[in-house]
Amino acid sequence: DQQVKQNSPSLSVQEGRISILNCDYTNSMFDYFLWYKKYPAEGPTFLISISSIKDKNEDGRFTVFLNKSAKHLSLHIVPSQPGDSAVYFCAARGISNFGNEKLTFGTGTRLTIIP
Amino acid sequence: NAGVTQTPKFRILKIGQSMTLQCTQDMNHNYMYWYRQDPGMGLKLIYYSVGAGITDKGEVPNGYNVSRSTTEDFPLRLELAAPSQTSVYFCASRQPPINRLRLFSYNSPLHFGNGTRLTVT
Numbered sequence: 001d002q003q004v005k006q007n008s009p010s011l012s013v014q015e016g017r018i019s020i021l022n023c024d025y026t027n028s029m030f031d032y033f034l035w036y037k038k039y040p041a042e043g044p045t046f047l048i049s050i051s052s053i054k055d056k057n058e059d060g061r062f063t064v065f066l067n068k069s070a071k072h073l074s075l076h077i078v079p080s081q082p083g084d085s086a087v088y089f090c091a092a093r094g095i096s097n098f099g100n101e102k103l104t105f106g107t108g109t110r111l112t113i114i115p
Numbered sequence: 116n117a118g119v120t121q122t123p124k125f126r127i128l129k130i131g132q133s134m135t136l137q138c139t140q141d142m143n144h145n146y147m148y149w150y151r152q153d154p155g156m157g158l159k160l161i162y163y164s165v166g167a168g169i170t171d172k173g174e175v176p177n178g179y180n181v182s183r184s185t186t187e188d189f190p191l192r193l194e195l196a197a198p199s200q201t202s203v204y205f206c207a208s209r210q211p212p213i214n215r216l217r218l219f220s221y222n223s224p225l226h227f228g229n230g231t232r233l234t235v236t
Contacts, residue, residue, distance in 0.1 A: 004157065034224065043119070043205050043227025044158075089157065100171070103225070105157035 003027045004092050006106035014114050019077040021109050023090030026071060030092035030104075035064060035075050038087045038108070047088075048075070077111075085113045117141050121206050121228035128196040128235045136191040136231050138206030146209045147189040148225065149173075149181065151202040158205065164189055165211070196235045204231045 005024045013019045023033075031052045036044035050057040050064045050073065057064050063076045077084055090106040122137045140147065145166045150158040160173030164183040178200060180192040189208075193200060210223040 002157075009155070036225075041229060043207070043229050044225075045227065046224035049224070100163075100165075102160070105159075107155055107157045 002107075003030075004090055004104045004106040006088075006090055006109050008109050009107070010110040010112070012112045012114055013080045015082060016079045019075075019080045019084065019111055019113070021075040021077075021088050021090075021111065023073050023075075023106055024071060025073075025092050027092070027094060027104075028068075028071070030094050032093040033064070033066060033073050034091045034093070034103070035062075036089040036091060036105075038089065044089055080113045082113050082115055085111060087111070119206055119208055119226050119228035121204075121231050123231060124229070125232045126234070128193075128233065130196060130198065130235060132196050133192070133194045134196065134233075136193070136204055136206075136233070138189045138191065138228060139187050140189075140206075140208040140226070141187065142208060142210075142226065143186060144208035144226070145186065145211050146223075147183065148207040148209075149179070149189070149191045150205045150207065151175065152205065152230075153202050161191065161204075193233075198235050200233065201235045202233060204233060 003026050034049040035047040037047045038044040048059050048062050048064050050066050055066050066073045087108045087110045089108045091103045094102050119140045148163045149161040152158050159175045161179050162181040164170045167183050167186050170181050170183050206228045207225040209225050
């Protein structure tokens with residue numbers, strides 16, 4: 001039961017253009033959504049988050065949009081740079097049966113920025 | 116700061132062997148986690164700990180054990196390794212939320228180590 005889905009395994013974008021990474025979820029109880037970025041041979045690093053009570057959060061070149069009615073979020077990177085080439089994971093926060101926080105990760109999208 | 120350090124980086128095990136994946140953090144984080152990532156899959160939580168002496172199961176705990184005797188260290192033990200345990204293992208840590216009563220805040224993201232790539236043949 002994949003509650004967080006990233007349907008595009010890979011994406012290629014020209015340098016300077018906009019990169020749009022998508023994520024869909026099924027659990028309406030998720031209250032926070034996060035994006036992590038991962039380079040080869042390294043662990044994921046936190047990029048940006050958004051609360052379920054907001055529809056947009058911006059941090060420099062990175063903006064995350066949340067559409068709760070569609071259970072969809074997207075990460076926009078403008079302008080795209082070669083250093084943005086990485087795997088991006090979408091994650092959603094819920095609460096487990098024992099009251100602890102639980103993160104559910106998507107399968108990741110590999111973004112390649114073409115110089 | 117070194118952050119979260121995992122050793123070894125790579126390991127090949129034979130079926131039935133055992134090993135311990137080491138994880139240590141120098142950020143004085145109370146919360147620590149072990150995840151595994153299989154090809155084409157998201158990260159799955161194996162075990163987590165909210166402080167020294169306290170551990171709990173995640174989504175996929177079978178075949179693993181953990182201990183948390185200190186704040187800094189959170190080793191993951193594999194007993195009787197199986198091919199299904201071939202994966203990349205990530206350790207992570209974080210501070211507890213600043214205000215535990217306020218669930219609608221996210222002020223302490225996970226800090227990950229660089230991973231251990233384990234192959235069981």
